[in-house]
Amino acid sequence: MSWVPVPDGSGFTLDNLPYGVFTPLRGGRPVGEPRVGVAIGEHVLDLAAMWAGTPLGADLATGSLNRFLRRGPREWAYVRAEVRRMLETDERRRFCERSLHRIDEVALRLPVEVADYVDFYASEAHATNLGRIFRPDTPEPLLPNWKHLPVGYHGRAGTVVPSGTPVRRPSGQRGADDFGPSLRLDIEAEVGFVVGAPSTLGEPVATGAFAEHVFGVVLVNDWSARDLQRWEYQPLGPFLGKSFATSVSPWVVPLAALEAARVHGPDQRPEPLPYLAEKEPWGLDLQLEILLNGEVVSRPPYRDTYWSPAQMLAHMTVNGASLRTGDLFASGTVSGRDAGQRGSLIELSWNGERPLRLADGSERGFLEDGDTVTIRASAPGAGGGRIGLGEVSGTVVG
Numbered sequence: 001m002s003w004v005p006v007p008d009g010s011g012f013t014l015d016n017l018p019y020g021v022f023t024p025l026r027g028g029r030p031v032g033e034p035r036v037g038v039a040i041g042e043h044v045l046d047l048a049a050m051w052a053g054t055p056l057g058a059d060l061a062t063g064s065l066n067r068f069l070r071r072g073p074r075e076w077a078y079v080r081a082e083v084r085r086m087l088e089t090d091e092r093r094r095f096c097e098r099s100l101h102r103i104d105e106v107a108l109r110l111p112v113e114v115a116d117y118v119d120f121y122a123s124e125a126h127a128t129n130l131g132r133i134f135r136p137d138t139p140e141p142l143l144p145n146w147k148h149l150p151v152g153y154h155g156r157a158g159t160v161v162p163s164g165t166p167v168r169r170p171s172g173q174r175g176a177d178d179f180g181p182s183l184r185l186d187i188e189a190e191v192g193f194v195v196g197a198p199s200t201l202g203e204p205v206a207t208g209a210f211a212e213h214v215f216g217v218v219l220v221n222d223w224s225a226r227d228l229q230r231w232e233y234q235p236l237g238p239f240l241g242k243s244f245a246t247s248v249s250p251w252v253v254p255l256a257a258l259e260a261a262r263v264h265g266p267d268q269r270p271e272p273l274p275y276l277a278e279k280e281p282w283g284l285d286l287q288l289e290i291l292l293n294g295e296v297v298s299r300p301p302y303r304d305t306y307w308s309p310a311q312m313l314a315h316m317t318v319n320g321a322s323l324r325t326g327d328l329f330a331s332g333t334v335s336g337r338d339a340g341q342r343g344s345l346i347e348l349s350w351n352g353e354r355p356l357r358l359a360d361g362s363e364r365g366f367l368e369d370g371d372t373v374t375i376r377a378s379a380p381g382a383g384g385g386r387i388g389l390g391e392v393s394g395t396v397v398g
Contacts, residue, residue: 006041011388018251069196182225195327
């Protein structure tokens, strides 16, 4: 138990302690410089203040987690253990109380300075649904390579934005001599992974080294313009249809908080090549929820995702590509087998053919201006309850 009050049902318990970057607010205005904090209940503990006057404190008194992440797994474990001790005992309670801020009285920022961004296509249910939508006359909805490697593409790090950032409807080519705003703006509910410790150029990172490099997990909405994407993607894949905005949640849940959520992933046939083989499970039992204008429209389960994050990381580096602190890679759309578990509107409305009916009577094939999409998630915690990954939200503007 923590001496900081944690309301029943809160996802930010001692078992969690997610990291973020915040600026205190006074009169609704940011005051002072951004700094790294840890969420506990309805509060955030200023870690820069806790280690003020030390090199670690200097690395925590910054506008991103990057300098702290660069310190590597031993330092991550040390800080997590110390923060938990501070919040469980009275030893430094008075000092900690002066460094606590209510979450609703701070401005949350993008938690990391994103170095590179890679998006995968790891959900078999999602890839199967899109194969059936786009290639209805083909007996096998998955392309021949899909079960042999984690398919992915490089995104645009400069358009990764924090939760709450308005998403402007993109324009581009929708077909031959057809230019204009996207008419098929969509979401992709994803799970993202934040790289902390870098690797050496030319040296692949094995699946077993996943936790040596990856610090934690965020929620991702990789907004997609389906009409732009369909016209441009052959033969080189996603480009303008994906690169205009990718929203991420403000809290990074450390891998250490997700030990109880680790599961074996789906059976993989054919057997993956040796560099993709896993000696320990890195599937995660995360339950996502997608809300459209406040209404839950889907609950995708991440545990069913075919390719694990450790396999994604191994494939991303097998050619010798190096990791950098702040790299972000994401799962691609998370979808389950059932209709109520689909992680994108193109699946939920079957490419607009079966519009989604909302509680207010309105229908959606794709997003309209003014629509707000929120993705949230939870996972089993070490203490038997559930921990939260927070949420990522964005509103479409014309």
